[in-house]
Amino acid sequence: MICKILDDQFDQLYLHQIAGHIGEIPLSYNNIANRTTWPYELKGSHKLLGCKLFQRGNGINRINTCHEKVEPFFNILERLEEVLSAYFMCNQIGLNVQYMGFDGTSHTDSADPNDITLLMMTNPEWDSSWGGQFQLTDKDGEHIVEEHEYVPGRIIVLPSKHPHRGLAPTVPHVYRTSIVWRVTPLDYYLRKNFPPRG
Numbered sequence: 216m217i218c219k220i221l222d223d224q225f226d227q228l229y230l231h232q233i234a235g236h237i238g239e240i241p242l243s244y245n246n247i248a249n250r251t252t253w254p255y256e257l258k259g260s261h262k263l264l265g266c267k268l269f270q271r272g273n274g275i276n277r278i279n280t281c282h283e284k285v286e287p288f289f290n291i292l293e294r295l296e297e298v299l300s301a302y303f304m305c306n307q308i309g310l311n312v313q314y315m316g317f318d319g320t321s322h323t324d325s326a327d328p329n330d331i332t333l334l335m336m337t338n339p340e341w342d343s344s345w346g347g348q349f350q351l352t353d354k355d356g357e358h359i360v361e362e363h364e365y366v367p368g369r370i371i372v373l374p375s376k377h378p379h380r381g382l383a384p385t386v387p388h389v390y391r392t393s394i395v396w397r398v399t400p401l402d403y404y405l406r407k408n409f410p411p412r413g
Contacts, residue, residue, distance in 0.1 A: 221370035230339035269308040303398035321356030325375035346385035
């Protein structure tokens with residue numbers, strides 16, 4: 216299995232609180248996957264409904280986006296560092312929202328094979344008949360190589376370079392929400408950017 220799955224990490228009450236918090240975040244339809252142009256990155260494979268909550272710029276000190284509602288998601292990231300016995304340099308935190316007919320297309324989150332994607336399924340209630348699976352695909356996005364059910368509070372850890380997608384709910388009036396952290400292991404980040412002098 217490529218993904219590491221973490222279930223039963225959060226109290227049900229906390230999942231409801233996070234869902235309420237997510238409900239207060241304004242959404243936009245300007246998150247573009249598989250961006251192909253520069254510098255504004257306005258073209259790609261598809262648009263997503265969501266919100267960029269945190270975005271690190273080039274360099275350790277530049278922060279391009281830090282949404283006023285981001286704090287609980289840093290708290291969750293710190294908890295995941297404890298559970299995974301790891302420290303991460305957070306590059307981005309994003310909220311994704313999907314509804315019926317709004318399947319994601321296969322994409323990668325980073326070209327660096329050391330980067331990691333942490334995905335949290337944030338709906339506090341979910342019926343498996345509603346769909347919403349998370350899939351890993353081959354590099355062409357044609358074949359599914361791994362699939363995981365949408366489970367409230369589930370954390371999926373995967374290499375950011377691996378193509379993946381989220382499927383939409385299969386029923387109307389249900390929204391599938393997820394939070395995604397795009398991170399670099401801190402030890403790798405430090406070795407890459409601050410090599411020993413000698």
